[in-house]
Amino acid sequence: MARRLLAALAALLTLGLGAATLGLLWAHLEMRGLDPELPDPEALWSPPSSSPLPVRIHVLDTARQPMPRRLVLEPGLDRHPDAPYEMSHPAFLLEWPDGRALLVDAGMDREGALAFGRPLEWAGAGPISPRRSVAEAWGAALAGRPVGVVFTHLHPDHVEGAVALCAALPAGSAIRWLQTSLQAERTNYTTRPGRALLEKARCLVPERLADAPLAPLPGFPGVFVMRTAGHTPGSQAILAWVEGAAGVRGYLFVGDAANAADGIFDDVPKPRLYRWLVVPESEPRQRRVRRFLRAAARGPLQLVVSHDGRYLDSSGIPVWDE
Numbered sequence: 001m002a003r004r005l006l007a008a009l010a011a012l013l014t015l016g017l018g019a020a021t022l023g024l025l026w027a028h029l030e031m032r033g034l035d036p037e038l039p040d041p042e043a044l045w046s047p048p049s050s051s052p053l054p055v056r057i058h059v060l061d062t063a064r065q066p067m068p069r070r071l072v073l074e075p076g077l078d079r080h081p082d083a084p085y086e087m088s089h090p091a092f093l094l095e096w097p098d099g100r101a102l103l104v105d106a107g108m109d110r111e112g113a114l115a116f117g118r119p120l121e122w123a124g125a126g127p128i129s130p131r132r133s134v135a136e137a138w139g140a141a142l143a144g145r146p147v148g149v150v151f152t153h154l155h156p157d158h159v160e161g162a163v164a165l166c167a168a169l170p171a172g173s174a175i176r177w178l179q180t181s182l183q184a185e186r187t188n189y190t191t192r193p194g195r196a197l198l199e200k201a202r203c204l205v206p207e208r209l210a211d212a213p214l215a216p217l218p219g220f221p222g223v224f225v226m227r228t229a230g231h232t233p234g235s236q237a238i239l240a241w242v243e244g245a246a247g248v249r250g251y252l253f254v255g256d257a258a259n260a261a262d263g264i265f266d267d268v269p270k271p272r273l274y275r276w277l278v279v280p281e282s283e284p285r286q287r288r289v290r291r292f293l294r295a296a297a298r299g300p301l302q303l304v305v306s307h308d309g310r311y312l313d314s315s316g317i318p319v320w321d322e
């Protein structure tokens with residue numbers, strides 16, 4: 001009897017493992033198949049004639065977690081494996097002179113951040129420190145204004161904050177959620193939880209962007225979206241030109257194309273285990289995206305790598321402290 005039970009359990013386990021392996025292979029194949037056209041990097045180097053440009057940019061880091069670089073860069077290829085690294089979870093706010101506002105990503109809430117940081121702690125990271133959420137920082141400031149949001153991709157650590165933000169806005173408020181068709185239509189098991197969260201963000205009104213290598217955001221002059229894919233099917237980079245007191249400056253939000261800026265500049269992929277098993281990425285596509293971003297960064301642009309906290313601190317983007 002016991003033997004039969006064990007045999008049945010072993011068969012179930014084998015079936016389960018087989019199904020998981022097939023699912024993973026399928027996700028990899030799907031990611032490999034996504035190779036949308038990227039713009040000419042030099043097309044990103046001059047501000048558009050469209051106006052008015054946003055006049056303010058701020059960053060709100062919703063959580064921080066120190067960890068060894070081997071958790072974000074392939075250890076054998078990292079030229080500075082002992083350099084300190086802090087994982088940030090930022091949201092950005094762009095503001096136009098007439099009060100229009102655009103969020104780039106929404107970060108996490110306290111609970112979400114604690115849950116996100118825990119498995120990384122098991123892998124050797126320090127404790128995660130949740131900070132202020134977008135609802136806490138921007139809920140009151142955005143009430144009654146025309147607001148949009150664009151997500152670099154739909155993983156929970158980039159979208160969760162939108163749920164509480166919607167709840168913090170006055171009843172009937174709407175936030176335009178602008179996305180490319182790839183992000184709107186293509187899902188895999190890594191983006192499904194983020195999508196499920198966004199269904200609870202009642203104020204979001206989805207809108208589709210033009211399918212173009214560099215798609216302008218209607219109603220938000222000076223901002224463009226490009227399809228990077230590679231990390232998730234709907235991964236996007238966002239280019240924003242901001243007219244500050246010191247002149248016009250271009251920012252390129254690259255999301256999770258790399259988790260450390262050195263991944264882009266030294267062409268180092270994420271750790272194998274991560275890109276094979278945790279988040280199935282297309283490494284050929286990621287390599288192409290990194291090359292594109294390196295070329296773009298030769299121009300007058302500031303790269304903004306979501307999870308590289310120290311690089312973010314050196315970006316010159318003012319921190320929201322109101």
Ligand SMILES: [Zn+2]
Pocket residue numbers: 155157158256306307
């Ligand atoms: Zn992320």
